[in-house]
Amino acid sequence: MSEKETLLDVRGLKMHFPIRSSAFSRKKNFIYAVDGVDFQIRKGETLGLVGESGCGKSTTARAIAQLYKPTAGEVILNGKNLVDMKPIDLLAARKNMQMVFQDPYASLNPRMTSGDIIAEPMHIFLQRGLLGLSKQEMDDRVEKLMERVGLSRFFRNRYPHEFSGGQRQRIGIARALALQPQLMLCDEPVSALDVSIQSQILNLFKDLQDEFGLTYLFIAHDLAVIQYISDRVAVMYLGLIVEISGAKDLYKKPLHPYTQALLSAAPIPDPKVEAVRKRIILTGDVPSPDKQRPGCYFYDRCSKRMDVCKAKRPQLTTMSEGHQVACFLYGKPE
């Protein structure tokens, strides 16, 4: 994998949202949703991003797509930094980067037919002269895409409410594919689906990747789903990546106490395995990301915490080929 070229390079990405502590307060407070994230995605691979709600997974994806203007950091796609681009250049760059959203009900316009929804990205790029397609070619592409994602092309005049959740997610995927992107940012695309539909959609993602050489940033909170779909996995906690590694390595040998707890908390659908399993049950909730702490963000809930963890924040360090972890258990500072 390592010889492949980097498609997306995220450097020091920060996304802070201002909040006001009270209506009369002049002091500005922030939600530190993403607080300095670095990772690369190589061409043709899937990076899974996993973590609990509020850890900044979705914000990371949205900041990469420039749906939010990042507070700091660089998002480099194909060697170009998206953060300080002019709007028209950004639009052109977005052709290579599309999103699939979690909620198949909220992410499709209820007043557009499925065919129009899939064609909309092409229309936008056509109007701005960034795409040269005739009406006929566009129609053909819409039909091809519908068939490819497993919808009959005869459904193109139907409205979203006439489809089930799984079918709607297929429409969302077809829309994301319409511009033939290199990178797809998939934000919990299977979380709202039933078990039997979830496996259909996961297989569809894999097939599309093989066929079109797609690169995915795949966000999910379900660890088993991430394991199945990803080549590499990044674990996030409170706006930071605490561990990043090849998928096999991470699941066999999780290093960070949070990763270990997360893996042990995830239920396994087998009563015999469950009966003998020992769980690490974390105490407490994920703290609110409304302040920056000097120490490790996981300190309050960690079972292996040390004094140093409270005072200093561990940085990601490489433990073995491609396996990085941010924890003082694996090397204390001088």
Next chain:
Amino acid sequence: MTEDVILQVKDLKTYFLVDEGLVKAVDGVSFDLHTGETLGIVGESGSGKSVTNLSIINLIPSPPGKIAGGEVLFHNKDLLKMSDSEIRHIRGNKISMIFQDPMTSLNPFLRISNQMIETIVLHQGLDKAAAKEKAIEMLKLAGIPAPEKRIDQYPHQFSGGMRQRVMIAMSLSCKPEILIADEPTSALDVTIQAQILELMKELTSKLGTAVILITHSLGVVAGTCDTLCVMYAGRIVERGRTVDIFADPKHPYTQGLIKSVPRLDRENAERLYSIQGQPPNVIDLPDCCPFYPRCDRAKEICRKKYPTSARFENGRAVSCWLYSEEPK
């Protein structure tokens, strides 16, 4: 019937009359619940899991809903035939519920204390001061830190996991015989889910409460339930002991369901198994096996008649023509 059966659901049918036709949300569901047992009901959205349980405690909104048939025997008394005041005595007292979303099932305008005390005063006849003490004790059992202070707070001051703990404390405060938990952990993160499931297991075994756990997650079922009912399109297609069902699923739907979940503890195949097609529309469903369009072992008879139930050892029952004799 054996002595320790506390709840017997017999051929329960709940229908909804909507503009498009008759929705048979629950269509002939039967199962027994024993003292201290944890029974899981799994199925996909729309399979009738929640409606089954709302029917048990007679909470189906009518119209459009209607319990069209069947019996729910609680200590040999039919809950469906009880008057409103009789069943109000049982609801929240002998049989209590926990719902999926702890934010919407707690009243946002009332302090936790008011909501908990109300139940305890009503069902146990304690005075307010004693009820408050009891409520604090329950919150402590449910692992809420500083319950004396927290009890006077409002629901929005609690996190999702904490709210679910409050719900558990509240629902167990009258020492119910049956706890119905409808997707209690689906809105929670995995680490919090593990905490809540652990808490439920601990408290219900301490109090000897039987649990009906409704969930779509096979992982949750595997870790918590003694017996299991698999629902599809308003019917139970397979039931039995959880270990038996996972070791040897018999119904093609159960088999497909178990195979289509990716697993953490082993390397998954290159491709996941997936059940083809969509769950059926339950409006005006004909008398056939509702799973046959998606089943890879469907036979001629499957599209004509709903299968009779085939029985196996350990109370196992499967509704599939692969195991039942076809009628002549």
